[in-house]
Amino acid sequence: MAKAKILVVDDDEIIVFAIRDYLELQGFTVDEAETCAEAEIRYRADVYDAVTLDYSLPDGNALELLPRLKAIDSRVPIILLTGHASISLAVRAISWGRSSSWVSRWTSRPSCWCRAGPGEPAEPAGSSWPANR
Numbered sequence: 001m002a003k004a005k006i007l008v009v010d011d012d013e014i015i016v017f018a019i020r021d022y023l024e025l026q027g028f029t030v031d032e033a034e035t036c037a038e039a040e041i042r043y044r045a046d047v048y049d050a051v052t053l054d055y056s057l058p059d060g061n062a063l064e065l066l067p068r069l070k071a072i073d074s075r076v077p078i079i080l081l082t083g084h085a086s087i088s089l090a091v092r093a094i095s096w097g098r099s100s101s102w103v104s105r106w107t108s109r110p111s112c113w114c115r116a117g118p119g120e121p122a123e124p125a126g127s128s129w130p131a132n133r
Contacts, residue, residue, distance in 0.1 A: 003029045005047065009039040009065075010054035010081065019052055036060040036068075043069050048076055055082035 006023055010016050011034045020030045031046065033039035036059050043051070051069065055062045062080050069078060 003027055004049040005029045005031065007031050007033060007039065007042055007046075007048045007051045009033045009036075009051060009057070011035065011058055012054070015054070015081070034058070036065040039065060040068055040072075043072055047073075051076060051078045053078055053080050055080060 004027075006028050008016055008019050008023075008030055009032075010019070016032055020032065023030050028049075031042055031048075033042050034057070036057050039051075039053070039057075053062045053065065053069075057065070062082070066078060066080070069076070
């Protein structure tokens with residue numbers, strides 16, 4: 001059986017290294033992109049099982065890129081990571097994902113996870129994801 005493939009979109013080398021290292025140890029295949037443009041090119045060229053998406057990127061932000069990725073394939077879960085968490089950002093991210101998004105605290109950096117994927121109920125802030133998956 002093929003390994004699940006994750007696209008990690010972040011311009012911070014340390015964050016990318018940590019996410020890649022963790023996911024590869026869990027048996028996932030990982031691709032990387034540092035910009036919105038690179039992420040969109042990779043997303044169009046390959047099939048991913050999930051995406052982690054940093055909010056702030058050199059050429060835009062996650063809320064600008066999220067609709068473009070969802071237009072290509074709306075079935076892929078997208079996890080929004082940010083070191084700039086706010087209630088306003090969480091509400092905007094959730095409203096874009098509509099009924100299939102949730103937010104929870106993880107660590108101080110990244111400090112917010114928002115998931116936009118199909119068939120998932122909204123969960124309140126403080127959810128234990130990813131530990132409960």
